[in-house]
Amino acid sequence: MKGKLHTTLFAAFAALLLGVSLTPLVAQPPDGGHTGGGGEENMEEFIIRNLGQVVNTPDLEYAPTITADGKTLYFVSNRNAPGSVGGHDFWVSTKDNRLDTIFTSPVNLGAPVNTTLNEGVASISADGQVIYFTACNREDGLGDCDIYEAELDGTEWINVRNLREINSSDWDSQPSISSDGKTLYFISNRPGAMGGSDDADIYISRLQSDGRWSEPVNMGAPINTKKREDSPFIFPGGKVLYFASAGHGGFGKLDFFVCRMQDDGTWSQPENLGKPFNTSEDERFITLPAAGDVVYFASERKDVGNEGTLDIYMGLLPPRTVTVLIAGRIYDVCTDGNLPGELSFTNTTTGEVVHTAKTNSSTGEYSFVMDVDQDEAFTIAVAGNVPGYGDIETKIDVPASREYREIRRDFPLGETPELAWTAPQSDYIASLPASAPAKYRNFKGLVIEEILVKEIYPLLTYVFFDSASATIPNRYKLFKSPDQTRGFTDTTIPGGTLQKYYHVLNIIGFRMREYPNTKITLGGFNSTGPRAPEGQAGEDLAISEKRREVVFKYLTEIWQIDPSRIQLVPINRDPKNGFPPERSTPTDPLGLIENRRAEIRSEDWEIMRPIFVKEIRRFHSPESMTFQMKNGIADQLVARREIEIRRKGDNDWHTMKNIGTTDPTSPEYNWYKNADPELGVANDETPYTAQMVVYSQDGRECRSNEVEIPVTIITNEVKRSERLIDKTIDRYSLVLFKFDSNEEGPLNARILKTYVYDDIRQGAQIKVTGYTDVVGLEDRNLKLSQARAGTVDKGIKKNVSSSKIGSLTTEGVGETQPLFSNDLPEGRFYNRTVQIVIETPTGGS
Structure with missing residues (x-):
């Protein structure tokens, strides 16, 4: 920066963030000696309030920026408070009502906008989605201080970039963006200032169709003077400009002025805001919401109380133009979730696109501000699109008005399922x-x-173990003491097939206790064998003996079965063959798992019979x-x-x-x-x-x-x-077919004779369905299930009079319709079944 710095309390940072003049700022009446429009007598009755200890501190607070709705205040402070990044940072505070002074405790805006260097003087776009701010001494800077831009993504500021087409090698600061986002006002001391190298003037740049900013232009007279101009603020609508100046005369060093854009596009003579806004001290950084009735600014004044040397103040102003704030939200009508969308707003009278907006990804909100004619209503056409929801097409009527108003238009999209x-x-x-x-x-x-249902649950007398384990898995239901076995019966077990199966050791123990002359054989087996798949780890043969022992111990100690009634099958000592006699296929990993088991067998029907309910x-x-x-x-x-x-x-x-x-x-x-x-x-x-x-x-x-x-x-x-029809249902399942065979075997033959053939009565509707597990090829399993169902079909036709059979249908479904999950070996065994369902009308003989 050129020249010497102004020696005030700002000396430490003024040259960068505030760009103070190189000469003392003393009120200088312009040519003619007047003070810019006699604002003193017009404004004196308005009250000025210090924002108090919530916002202000003994440190420096300055450069306030209020959002268009008047509810969110951004400002700069060098306070050392929780959340501070370092140096002069941006802070943000909110309130519920535009006109009150009850702000929330300020929160640091954080990275990437704030850094350990100095940031200051921000301007927020009317829709709140873009911030323009000053940052100094950054690595990507062109001069002492430059103007930067960042976008709001949900609640995070992203895409921080230096506006290189605007900035210079000199000092550029204090941006103010127009409500349509197309014109940027800022201060610079670049060559061309009206007061020479010691001056700072207001410049403007316009957003071009290619998205780049135009070469900045000095606003010239009547706004700029040979003295310092400072902190411009373009009011929403773009036709009223507030700024501070030491060159238009006034009450102190820097005073607030206002001017209006005239019909021919030129600016009116600046008007001093007068007392109580201006004092003998410096006033800077004025900002107003879209309503134009509340003003925030920074001042060194002490006449209404202060927390520090430089504080933020609030006052009231008569609105100088009529604006309308149009805001709303795009959301899913069912979830109430916010939706991202792009909207275009067109004045149907003039055909002018007055605003384009992207909704906030976090809130779904959009907003913009525009001037309105006090005497004429008009209509805005809204067009937009939300991916996945389609187009938005509607209209917003804007009535003629002589005062600020807010119009809210939400767009609920989607449908309820x-x-x-x-x-x-x-x-x-x-x-x-x-x-x-x-x-x-x-x-x-x-x-x-x-x-009335009669059902049998076949008993699978195997206990399966995890790999290399002889611990009975937790899914099996075991008692911890002989006392707990009292009251157990095999006919009162709740649940279906698997729920009953997990009591298999209790069922065996109960039946051996009920029938003391019965005996069983007990064997333990593993997955080691000559045909195990290559790379499949086998098990220690000793595990077979341990598996047999843990079952033996449960039956003798918990159910107190005489050990002499349990014949232990000798362990096969062949290190290459620990499979059970009727092994599952050892060439499939699932079959291999099924061989890790203890087997109980018996010649006694009382032990092996199914559960009948x-x-x-x-x-x-x-x-x-x-x-x-x-x-x-x-x-x-x-x-x-x-x-x-x-x-x-x-x-x-x-x-x-x-x-x-x-x-x-x-x-x-x-x-x-x-x-x-x-x-x-x-x-x-x-x-x-x-x-x-x-x-x-x-x-x-x-x-x-x-x-x-x-x-x-x-x-x-x-x-x-009601004399309605009735029927009975008999459901029978057969398991333990030999591997890859449709032969019924002696146990299934006895079940068919005992429960099925002799119980088929007149008019019986019989359905026979064969199932398999998932071990093996699907086509082969389908044929196997059909063959097993065919075996039962032949048995019924051979052993039951055709005059009793109302209908008999037989099918095999293979592995496509499992009755149980194939994830566990017991589920796969119970899927290797033929199910017989017999429905008989009541009265059949």
């Missing part, structure tokens, strides 16, 4: 005769029917349904979807998760396979409800309408009283 359900008619309802009551014949929804159960009909879905938002914005199914008024009963993101129809929902078995079947006619939840890519969720699924319960008592 939609969900519906369809299901085939319940088989039970479809079978009702025309004489049945209409309330049942016309019912659409979920029928829960009570049916005869009870009244409730069944859903139809068994399955589907949902029809519409996202409400663009498919590309959807991260995932779920359907929550619950009893009305209760917590979640089940959640469908694998339903895709774009499919209009859900996978089939099966009331048996999909629901949590522990939740059971409904015991009253409270409806079920279903609701789809759409999760967007940014983590928000949107819920559809709740759809109701009516429920009716057909109990046996209702069937009798």
Whole structure:
């Protein structure tokens, strides 16, 4: 900077941030001796307030900038407070009401705008998305101080850049951006100043169509003088300019002045704001919100109280022009989440594009300010686009007004997701005769029917172990003492097949206790064998003996079975073959895992027989349904979807998760396979409800309408009283087919004779289905399941009179419709089954 520095309290930083004059700033009346318009008598009655200890400190506070809505104040301070980056930093404080003085505790604006060097004098765009500020002595600077720009991304300032097309090798500072973002006013002492090298003048630069700023131009007379001009502020609308000057005469060193743009585009003579805004001290950095009725400025004054030598003050002004603040938000109507979008606002009368805006990515907000004609209303056409939501086209009517007003126009986009359900008619309802009551014949929804059920659960007498372990896994249900075995029976175990299987050692212990003449053989095995896949680690043969021992110990110590009733199978000492006699395939990793087991075998039917249950159960009909879905938002914005199914008024009963993101129809929902078995079947006619939840890519969720699924319960008592039809269901499963064989084996043969053939009654509807696990090739598994189902089919036809059989259908589904998870070996064994379901109308003989 040229010349010598002004020796005031600002000497430490004035040359850079404030660019003070090189000569004493003494009020200099302009030619003619007047003081710029007699503002003193016009303004004297207005009250000036120090913003107090929340904003001001004993340190320096200056360069306030208020946002267009009057609720956010940026300023500069050299305070050493929590959050300070260093030197002169930007701070920000907010308040709820434009006219009050209740500010929140200031927060440091932080990096990258603030650095350990000096920053000062900012201007915020009308939409709050761009900040222009002064920074000094940065590595990318052209002069002592330069003007920089940064963009707001959500709540973070990014893309800080030096406005190199504006800055010079001299001192450039104190930017003020017009409300349309197209004209930048600033101070510079570059060559060409009206007062020579000791002067600082106001310059302007305009944003060009290519996005670059034009070469700055000195504003000249009547605004600039041969003395210092300082801290310009262009009022929203671009037709009123406030600034400080020592060259237009006044009350002190630097006074506030205002001038207006005239119809021909020139500026009027500056008018001194007068008292109480101007004093004998320096006044700088004036700023106003769009309403034009509140003024903030920095001053060294002491007449209304002060916290430090340089504080920020607030006062009232009569508005000098009429403006309108148009603001709003783009958001998702369902999630209430903010949306990024681009908007263009066009005056339909003049055809002029008055503003273009990008909404804040964090708040979804946009805003801008424009002048309005006091006597004429006009309309603004709004056009825009939000990716994934489509176009925005609407209009905003701006009424004629003689005072500031705010117009808010929000844009709710998207739709609420939609969900519906369809299901085939319940088989039970479809079978009702025309004489049945209409309330049942016309019912659409979920029928829960009570049916007498006879079911067998085959007993898999294997205990599987983890690799190189002889500890019984935690999924098996074990007692800790003999006392705990009291009261246990094999007919009262809750749950389905696997829940009963995990009590296998307790079932064996119970049956051996119930039938003291029975005996078992017990063997331990491992996954070491001559045909193990290359690279598959085998197990120590000693582990086989340990596995056998841990089962032996549980039966003898917990169930207190006489050891003489348990024959231990000798351990195969061949180091290359620790497989069980009926091994699973050793060439597949899953089969290899299945060989890590202890086996219990017995010749006694009382030990090996399946669990037989005869009870009244409730069944859903139809068994399955589907949902029809519409996202409400663009498919590309959807991260995932779920359907929550619950009893009305209760917590979640089940959640469908694998339903895709774009499919209009859900996978089939099966009331048996999909629901949590522990939740059971409904015991009253409270409806079920279903609701789809759409999760967007940014983590928000949107819920559809709740759809109701009516429920009716057909109990046996209702069937009798209403003379409705009834039936029984027999369900039998066969397991332990020999590996890769469809031979039924002696145990399955006995199950078929004992439970199936002799229990088929007149009119029986029989369905035989063969299943496999996932070990092996899919085509081979399909053929194997068909062959096993065929074995049962032949047995029924051979051993049951055809006159009793109402229908007999047989199929094999291979591995495509597993009854149990294939993740564990026991699940795979129970999937190697043939299931026989027999439905018999009541009264069959």
